[in-house]
Amino acid sequence: MNWSSVKNLMIAILVAANLFLVYNVVRQGRTLRYVDEEEIRGAIELLERDGLSVHFDDVPKEKFKAYVYESLYSDEYYTEAAEALTGSKRELLYALPEGGISIRTENGSTVEFDTDFGFRYVSVDNLDASTYTEITADNFEAFSKNKSELTASELKSHSKKAAEILDEAVGGDGELSTKVKLSCYDESTDMTYLLATQTLDGYEVYSHYALCVFEGDELVFAKGRWYFAPIDEKYSTELYDQVNILFSDLETLRSGVATLLEDDGEDTKISIDAAPESEPIEVNSMSACYVIYWNSEKTSLFFIPAWQIEHNNGHDIVYNAANGTVYSSNQ
DSSP states (O other): OOHHHHHHHHHHHHHHHHHHHHHHHHHHHHHHHBOOHHHHHHHHHHHHHTTEEOOGGGSOOBOOOOOEEEEEOOTTHHHHHHHHHHTSOEEEEEEOTTSSEEEEETTSOEEEEOTTSEEEEESSTTOOGGGGTTOOTTTHHHHGGGSBOOOHHHHHHHHHHHHHHHHHTTTSSSSEEEEEEEEEEETTTTEEEEEEEEEETTEEEEEEEEEEEEETTEEEEEEEEOOOSOOOEEEOOOOOOHHHHHHHHHHHHHHOEEEEEOTTSOEEEEEOOOOOTTSOEEEEEEEEEEEEEEOTTSSEEEEEEEEEEEETTSOEEEEETTTOOEEEEOO
């Protein structure tokens, strides 16, 4: 018997077996992590038949596995946020006529908060901040068109500074963090502008942004919508996947009726502008994010996984991924 040939045959069999095992492990891992592509293509065909056009490349392929997070809301929320932002102790607090709170700190800085997590920070009393009042997340790109780009080192430096300030205000090193999306430099005023979004576990918190204005290396102004408190608990939950949400989206657009989950846990039916069946609708983008809800006593806040869908007809709808209800609609 040619033992050399037998040995080579056994080695070849072992190699083939290992390759087969690796292939199955990789395939199983992909199945656990990603939605089946044929399922997505089949769903797209059905949606197209009923008038909702979805491009395969615009549907996220990765399964949405995320926690529900809870943050306990402190009576000292405004004071703690203002002191973290300014690096100074509270000197004066008063209620604003339209609602919300204004806090002046010992170093002369002022932070204002509204009742919907909006904030406005001015570093010193005499800073003329009227220049920045019209800049928002929606128009920042247009605002920056006639401005200069930052160098890589400048962007890194200012992004780090903005993140240090904003993340410190939410407790630092937590699940909530800062992601800078856009930036520009205005040579005429020597001001640097950053647009940041608040993220949770890498997903954007819907409609939470911060416009940060630097004079040199100093943050002199900031405004936006932000949550300034740490996460306390997290919970596992089943989520609606992207395929199921797309079918819910079609139903919502055609019926003109959406189910809205209120902070008290009750479902409410709301009306949106229904799209006529003769009108083709196209999904422009679909992305995972987080949305926020108060508990009924307003003693804690819940961050819920969600799906945001933008359409070519102007309907932008955000769906709660835990129960499929509509969180927000611009129509």
